[in-house]
Amino acid sequence: xxxxxxxxxxxxxxxxxxxxxxxxxxxxxxxxxxxxxxxxxxxxxxxxxxxxxxxxxxxxxxxxxxxxxxxxxxxxxxxxxxxxxxxxxxxxxxxxxxxxxxxxxxxxxxxxxxxxxxxxxxxxxxxxxxxxxxxxxxxxxxxxxxxxxxxxxxxxxxxxxxxxxxxxxxxxxxxxxxxxxxxxxxxxxxxxxxxxxxxxxxxxxxxxxxxxxxxxxxxxxxxxxxxxxxxxxxxxxxxxxxxxxxxxxxxxxxxxxxxxxxxxxxxxxxxxxxxxxxxxxxxxxxxxxxxxxxxxxxxxxxxxxxxxxxxxxxxxxxxxxxxxxxxxxxxxxxxxxxxxxxxxxxxxxxxxxxxxxxxxxxxxxxxxxxxxxxxxxxxxxxxxxxxxxxxxxxxxxxxxxxxxxxxxxxxxxxxxxxxxxxxxxxxxxxxxxxxxxxxxxxxxxxxxxxxxxxxxxxxxxxxxxxxxxxxxxxxxxxxxxxxxxxxxxxxxxxxxxxxxxxxxxxxxxxxxxxxxxxxxxxxxxxxxxxxxxxxxxxxxxxxxxxxxxxxxxxxxxxxxxxxxxxxxxxxxxxxxxxxxxxxxxxxxxxxxxxxxxxxxxxxxxxxxxxxx
Amino acid sequence: xxxxxxxxxxxxxxxxxxxxxxxxxxxxxxxxxxxxxxxxxxxxxxxxxxxxxxxxxxxxxxxxxxxxxxxxxxxxxxxxxxxxxxxxxxxxxxxxxxxxxxxxxxxxxxxxxxxxxxxxxxxxxxxxxxxxxxxxxxxxxxxxxxxxxxxxxxxxxxxxxxxxxxxxxxxxxxxxxxxxxxxxxxxxxxxxxxxxxxxxxxxxxxxxxxxxxxxxxxxxxxxxxxxxxxxxxxxxxxxxxxxxxxxxxxxxxxxxxxxxxxxxxxxxxxxxxxxxxxxxxxxxxxxxxxxxxxxxxxxxxxxxxxxxxxxxxxxxxxxxxxxxxxxxxxxxxxxxxxxxxx
Numbered sequence: 010x011x012x013x014x015x016x017x018x019x020x021x022x023x024x025x026x027x028x029x030x031x032x033x034x035x036x037x038x039x040x041x042x043x044x045x046x047x048x049x050x051x052x053x054x055x056x057x058x059x060x061x062x063x064x065x066x067x068x069x070x071x072x073x074x075x076x077x078x079x080x081x082x083x084x085x086x087x088x089x090x091x092x093x094x095x096x097x098x099x100x101x102x103x104x105x106x107x108x109x110x111x112x113x114x115x116x117x118x119x120x121x122x123x124x125x126x127x128x129x130x131x132x133x134x135x136x137x138x139x140x141x142x143x144x145x146x147x148x149x150x151x152x153x154x155x156x157x158x159x160x161x162x163x164x165x166x167x168x169x170x171x172x173x174x175x176x177x178x179x180x181x182x183x184x185x186x187x188x189x190x191x192x193x194x195x196x197x198x199x200x201x202x203x204x205x206x207x208x209x210x211x212x213x214x215x216x217x218x219x220x221x222x223x224x225x226x227x228x229x230x231x232x233x234x235x236x237x238x239x240x241x242x243x244x245x246x247x248x249x250x251x252x253x254x255x256x257x258x259x260x261x262x263x264x265x266x267x268x269x270x271x272x273x274x275x276x277x278x279x280x281x282x283x284x285x286x287x288x289x290x291x292x293x294x295x296x297x298x299x300x301x302x303x304x305x306x307x308x309x310x311x312x313x314x315x316x317x318x319x320x321x322x323x324x325x326x327x328x329x330x331x332x333x334x335x336x337x338x339x340x341x342x343x344x345x346x347x348x349x350x351x352x353x354x355x356x357x358x359x360x361x362x363x364x365x366x367x368x369x370x371x372x373x374x375x376x377x378x379x380x381x382x383x384x385x386x387x388x389x390x391x392x393x394x395x396x397x398x399x400x401x402x403x404x405x406x407x408x409x410x411x412x413x414x415x416x417x418x419x420x421x422x423x424x425x426x427x428x429x430x431x432x433x434x435x436x437x438x439x440x441x442x443x444x445x446x447x448x449x450x451x452x453x454x455x456x457x458x459x460x461x462x463x464x465x466x467x468x469x470x471x472x473x474x475x476x477x478x479x480x481x482x483x484x485x486x487x488x489x490x491x492x493x494x495x496x497x498x499x500x501x502x503x504x505x506x507x508x509x510x511x512x513x514x515x516x517x518x519x520x521x522x523x524x525x526x527x528x529x530x531x532x533x534x535x536x537x538x539x540x541x542x543x544x545x546x547x548x549x550x551x552x553x554x555x556x557x558x559x560x561x562x563x564x565x566x567x568x569x570x571x572x573x574x575x576x577x578x579x580x581x582x583x584x585x586x587x588x589x590x591x592x593x594x595x596x597x598x599x600x601x602x603x604x605x606x607x608x609x610x611x612x613x614x615x616x617x618x619x620x621x
Numbered sequence: 622x623x624x625x626x627x628x629x630x631x632x633x634x635x636x637x638x639x640x641x642x643x644x645x646x647x648x649x650x651x652x653x654x655x656x657x658x659x660x661x662x663x664x665x666x667x668x669x670x671x672x673x674x675x676x677x678x679x680x681x682x683x684x685x686x687x688x689x690x691x692x693x694x695x696x697x698x699x700x701x702x703x704x705x706x707x708x709x710x711x712x713x714x715x716x717x718x719x720x721x722x723x724x725x726x727x728x729x730x731x732x733x734x735x736x737x738x739x740x741x742x743x744x745x746x747x748x749x750x751x752x753x754x755x756x757x758x759x760x761x762x763x764x765x766x767x768x769x770x771x772x773x774x775x776x777x778x779x780x781x782x783x784x785x786x787x788x789x790x791x792x793x794x795x796x797x798x799x800x801x802x803x804x805x806x807x808x809x810x811x812x813x814x815x816x817x818x819x820x821x822x823x824x825x826x827x828x829x830x831x832x833x834x835x836x837x838x839x840x841x842x843x844x845x846x847x848x849x850x851x852x853x854x855x856x857x858x859x860x861x862x863x864x865x866x867x868x869x870x871x872x873x874x875x876x877x878x879x880x881x882x883x884x885x886x887x888x889x890x891x892x893x894x895x896x897x898x899x900x901x902x903x904x905x906x907x908x909x910x911x912x913x914x915x916x917x918x919x920x921x922x923x924x925x926x927x928x929x930x931x932x933x934x935x936x937x938x939x940x941x942x943x944x945x946x947x948x949x950x951x952x953x954x955x956x957x958x959x960x961x962x963x
Contacts (some may be wrong), residue, residue, distance in 0.1 A: 072743055072786055444657075510739035514799070517697055518753035518806060519726025528752070532743035 076536070079614040086610020092603030096596070100410030107401070111408035112566035114399035115391075119380035122362065126330060128321045128338055128370040134180070134251040139270040144182065144249040152182060152251065162234070170248060171234065176281030178253035181274065185232060185243040189213075192239045213242055250274055254303075255320050259312045259332045267314045276305060280316060300343075302336065319343075321372075338363070342370055384586045394588040397576050398565070406592055409568035414600070416484055416569070417550045421542050423488025428495025429538065435496070436503030437526065443500070450493045458490055466561035476564045483562060487549060498541050502534050536615035543608035547601035554597050570597050638672040638708075639810055639842045640696065645669050645705035647688070647695045651915060663915045665691040667866035668705065670941070673810075673859070678836065678843040680857030680874070682850060682889065686911055688866040689846045690734075693812040696844065697729050698722060709810065727757050730803035734815035736795035740787035746773075747783035750801045759807060769805065775838075776801040777831060793824035797831070804835060810842045817852060829856055850893040854878055859947075862886045865922045866914055868941075872948035882950040884929045921953060929954060 080086055104111070134153075138144045144152075148165060152172065155163035161172050162185075173181040189199045189209075197213065199205050206227050216224030216233060217240070223232045232245050250273050258267040266272055272289050279287035279296055280303060286295045294313060295306040307313040312332070319342055321335040334351055341349040341363055348362050362373045381399035385391060393402035435446040465486055469479055506512060507530075515525050550570075556562035557571020558578070565572075570593045577583040577590035648662035665688040673679045681689050694700050696707050698714050706713050709729060717725060733739035740749055751769045754760055760768045770780040776797045787795055796816060803811055813832065817825040833856060835841060847853050853860055853874075860877040862870040862885065870883040881887045888905040895902070907926050912918055918925045924934035933953055941951045 071745070072788070075788075510733040510735055511741040513694070513699055514731065514733065514739050514802065515741070515753075517699060517726065517729075517731045518756075518802065519723045520753055520756050521723070524752075524756070528744070529741050533741065 076611075076614045080610050083610040083613060085606045086614070089603040089606025089610060092599050093607060096410060096600050096603065097414065099596075100407055100414055103407040104404065104411075107404045107407060109401040109404045111404055111568060112400065113404075115382045115385070115395055115401070116379045116399065117382045118377050120375035121378045121380070122373045123376045124324050124371055125361065125374035126321055126323050126328075126334075126338065126372040128319055128342055128363075128372060129368055131253050131255055131318050131320050132368075134178070134253060135255065137250040137252070137268065137270050137273045139247040139249060142184075142246075142248045148248075149251075152180075156180070162236070171232070171245070175252075175277050179277045179281060180251045181277075182248040182251065183232070184246040184248050185234065185241070186246060187241050187243045188231065189242045190239050191242070197242070247274065250277065252277055253318055254280070254316050255318065257315045257317070257321075257332055257335055259314055261329055263313060272314075276314070276316065302339065338370075338372055384582070384589070387588050393592055394586070396573070396589060397582070402573075402588060402592065405568045405573060406570070406596060409563075409570045409573050409593065410596060412480060412563055412567060412569040413550055413553055413571070413597070416480065416487070416553045417546045417604075419484045420487045420491065420549045420553075421546050423484065424492040424495050424545065425538060425542055427488065427492035429499050429534075431492070432496035432499030433503055433526075433530075433534075436500040437507065437530070439504070439507075443504075446496075447500070450496055453490070453493045456490060461490065462486065462556060462561060463559075466556070476567045480563055480567065483553075483556070487552065491545070491549070494545065495538070495541055498537060499534055502537050503530060506530055506533050536611075540608055540612040540615060543604055543611055547604035547608070550597065550601055550604070637674060639675040639710060640844070641672040641706075641708040642692075642696060643670050643706040643708070645692070645695060645707060646703040647691050647700055648703040661915050664866050664917060665914055666695060667914075667917070669861075669863070669866075669868040671861050671868060671871055673842055673844060675809075675842055676836070676840045677858040678845050678856050680853035680860040681844060681846045681863060682848060682853050682860060683863035684848060684889075684911055686914070687863045688914070689848075689863055690814050692863070693731065693814045693844060693846050697731055697812060699731070724757075727753065727759065727806035728808055729810045729812070730806060730808040731812040731814060732796070732799050732803055732816045735819055736792050736799055737787075737819075739799055740795055742787055745784050745786055746778070746790075746798055749787070749798060750805050753802070754805050757806070759805075772801050772805045775835070776804060777827070791824075792820050793827060796820060796824075796828055800828075800831065800835070804839070807839075808841065810844070812844045812846065814846045815848070816845075818847065818849060825852065832856065850878075850889060862889065865911060865917055867922060867951065869923065869952070870948075870950045872945075872950075876945065876948040880948075882944055882948070882955060883923075883952050884927050884954070885923050888928070921951075 136144055136149065148170075151163050151165055152170070155161075155172060163170050163172070169185050169187075171183045171185050173183055175181055187200050188203055189197045189205060191197050197205070197210055209226055209231075212224050212226040213231070213233070216231075221233070223230055223245075225231070230245060231242050234241050234243070247270060250270060252273070254277065256267050256273055256276065258264045275287045275289040276294070276296075278284075279294075283298070284296065286293055288294070293308050295310070297304045297306065303316040304312055305314040305316065315332055315336060317335075317339050319339045321330060321338050323330050331354070337349055337351045338361070346363065348360060350358050350360050352358050360375050362375070364371045364373060382395050383397050383399050385395035385399075387394040391401050391403065393406065396402050396405060431446055431450070435443045465482075469482060474482065512525065512529060515529050520528075553562055553569060554571030554574065557569045557573075558575050560572075560575060563569040563572050573593040574590045574597075576586075577594075582589055645666055646664075646668050647666035648664050650659040651661040651663060652658065653660045667688075669692065671679065681692065683689050691700065695702050696714075698707070698717075702715060707715060709725070712725070714722065714725065714729075744752070747769055750772060751765065754768070755765070769783065773780060773782065778794065778797050778801060782790070782794075787798065790798065796819075799816070816832070817828050820828060829852060832843070836843060843856070845853060845856055857874050859871070859873050861868050862877065862883060864885050870877065870881070870886045877886060878890065881890055884905075885907075888907050891902060891905045892907075905928060907928075909926055912922070912925060918935070920933070920935040920937050921927070921939050924930045927934060931953060937953070939951045939953045941949050942955055943949045944955050
């Protein structure tokens with residue numbers, strides 16, 4: 010034993026040397042130490058004072074530290090890592106600093122063109138029926154027939170109606186009540202049961218001689234008309250007025266007066282005669298003519314009603330159109346204008362557009378409405394603008410990033426769990442278990458991915474799955490379809506590790522199986538797993554984006570980067586609103602690049618043959 | 622459990638031979654086809670018998686692929702034998718169940734040829750050495766660290782190496798770690814499976830000397846597997862020569878090296894380099910290479926390459942004969958009744 014002690018320390022320098030020359034890792038460790046050493050040890054100490062086997066000479070680096078050092082030296086990997094750090098900050102911390110929610114939409118006040126009123130040149134006769142009379146559709150039809158034949162008289166059963174033409178397009182329909190008749194100049198024959206008042210005959214003859222068609226006697230108007238060879242004297246009774254003119258009251262409460270038969274008759278007669286005033290029921294009215302627009306003023310000189318050939322009606326029956334409005338519209342139509350500004354009741358000027366469709370004019374009002382601001386260009390409040398739902402694009406990208414990254418991680422973890430268990434069991438036990446499990450892997454590999462996912466997506470649509478549940482189901486299906494690669498890698502690695510001497514040595518030293526697996530096998534599989542997991546993360550994010558783009562993935566109101574890009578499938582959006590899809594595309598690109606860089610970096614760092 | 626271990630030890634004290642190997646066979650099936658049917662066997666070890674006395678070293682020599690390593694692994698039950706018995710301290714290790722086997726494991730250790738693949742790259746040295754010690758509770762918690770330091774020291778490692786990882790060591794140091802791992806378990810028997818063949822000559826000498834020192838100190842029994850005859854000559858007490866799964870000659874170091882009987886042993890010895898340019902020897906050059914153990918030649922397996930081949934060699938399998946005390950050989954040249962066979 011004493012011999013032993015004497016001999017060994019002498020030998021150790023010789024043994025030590027190969028460490029520094031043969032093994033890169035050790036050399037690296039030493040180099041690092043050298044750099045550190047130069048700071049605190051004077052230069053002349055470095056060579057002499059430090060014995061070769063001095064404990065300080067070689068800094069012990071665990072394999073993990075070595076991997077870390079090599080990783081840090083790989084610039085591309087560090088860039089990738091920085092990208093990933095940015096993405097995670099952006100997606101998981103970013104929303105905390107955004108004032109908006111992911112499903113908050115923004116509106117602006119916009120003007121919406123809405124049909125407000127209709128107008129038409131009146132080509133149909135409008136009938137005003139005198140009080141207590143009837144002038145229904147049958148009567149109207151008979152009237153129109155007579156009018157068409159240029160007949161002045163038309164009969165309705167026993168009644169004979171007389172059409173008096175007041176003006177072109179204005180007719181008065183009168184019921185003639187025969188009082189007396191004169192046949193062949195043989196003197197008046199009163200109708201049965203009618204007693205002619207005194208002086209009637211004289212008045213009649215005077216009128217007849219004067220060639221007048223009517224005469225007044227004793228306050229009653231009598232009409233002289235001839236039918237065949239008989240001259241008929243009859244009293245007249247107003248039935249209706251048919252006119253192309255449209256009467257509009259100036260004030261809504263005057264509607265009854267304006268619409269009354271008497272007012273209209275008087276008005277029509279006055280207009281036909283181009284008189285400047287008329288009187289109805291002791292009220293005198295003044296008429297003004299102005300370029301087709303006829304206005305009737307009352308005794309006080311206030312506008313009372315308007316007469317026009319253009320009908321203006323509100324599209325909403327409950328709406329009352331003011332006289333000014335109607336006048337303005339009529340004026341505009343007559344002037345062939347397509348827009349007109351009319352102050353409303355509050356004095357606000359409202360622009361109306363007049364559109365003509367055949368004979369009809371539609372008056373459209375630009376109504377102020379709260380509109381969702383879609384595709385709003387980037388601004389200070391919304392750095393990346395608003396999307397097709399009027400939601401803040403940047404906020405959506407952040408929340409979308411959460412889902413995209415989360416999907417990536419959860420799916421990879423799921424794949425790892427299934428892959429490590431199946432691959433591990435397959436590799437460790439080998440034999441029939443291995444063969445069976447690998448055929449199972451082949452089975453899973455032959456499942457066509459997209460058809461299954463598309464069918465799955467439509468099944469979820471049919472079942473009306475909640476958006477959140479949908480994401481979890483999506484993760485599950487991606488994981489279940491994707492683990493085979495990891496299982497194969499793990500199996501292969503374990504198959505080769507199992508035969509390594511250190512595993513045999515572990516068995517020979519009598520270490521229990523669980524410890525052999527978890528302390529010896531698993532740590533040696535980990536690097537490979539980490540590399541393949543990082544590599545497949547990028548792939549899963551792409552897959553998720555593809556599914557999102559195809560509309561199979563995440564559903565509104567939730568977002569993912571893929572579903573945000575979905576809007577670019579509309580060429581209009583793609584060409585006009587770059588801010589809708591370019592940022593999401595860049596984020597996916599950068600993230601996948603980042604994962605691939607980090608994956609490559611890890612692979613190189615874990616590979617002891619890599620010198621970098 | 623402890624009782625059982627004690628039983629084993631007490632039993633062990635009684636036997637003169639620490640290890641007895643009786644007609645050990647280890648075949649590896651060759652599978653082929655879609656259904657992986659067994660179409661043949663690689664007869665890596667084809668019925669060998671030998672014993673090692675307590676505290677001695679048996680050298681096992683032979684060319685590559687003759688089954689030396691398989692013998693070493695099968696003795697430790699790292700492979701499942703095809704046939705035969707291995708008695709360790711009088712206990713047939715193939716009769717032990719899982720728990721008993723684990724309990725006996727520390728007593729029989731192995732040192733591998735490749736010091737690079739025999740250490741888990743993800744464990745620090747202290748854990749590689751101490752892990753199984755802890756597992757079996759060989760050393761109380763209190764003195765554990767000191768024990769590991771001590772073990773490392775006697776194997777030529779410094780205590781500050783403890784926290785390092787295998788990749789930070791040279792091949793010789795790694796082999797020392799392997800030795801420390803084996804020794805920390807206080808074994809009685811160690812299979813040294815070509816422990817120095819991966820090292821350069823100066824380190825080889827250190828390791829061989831270390832093993833010898835340790836053997837002296839801890840009364841270890843070694844099975845020293847090597848194809849390097851000079852190393853075997855240096856370390857062994859007895860030597861076995863293997864050819865194609867058979868132990869063709871067995872004897873003390875002196876008997877084998879001074880008086881080789883089997884033509885194969887002669888050829889091997891003549892091929893070993895002697896570090897003296899003035900010495901001239903007749904070299905026996907063997908023709909061809911070792912036949913496939915899956916389809917070994919009939920009769921004496923060596924007859925295809927034997928310089929002294931006779932007619933009967935290809936027909937009859939030679940029996941193992943004790944030519945002088947402790948010196949056995951399997952060759953028709955030393956058969957008593959040659960005439961009767963012909």
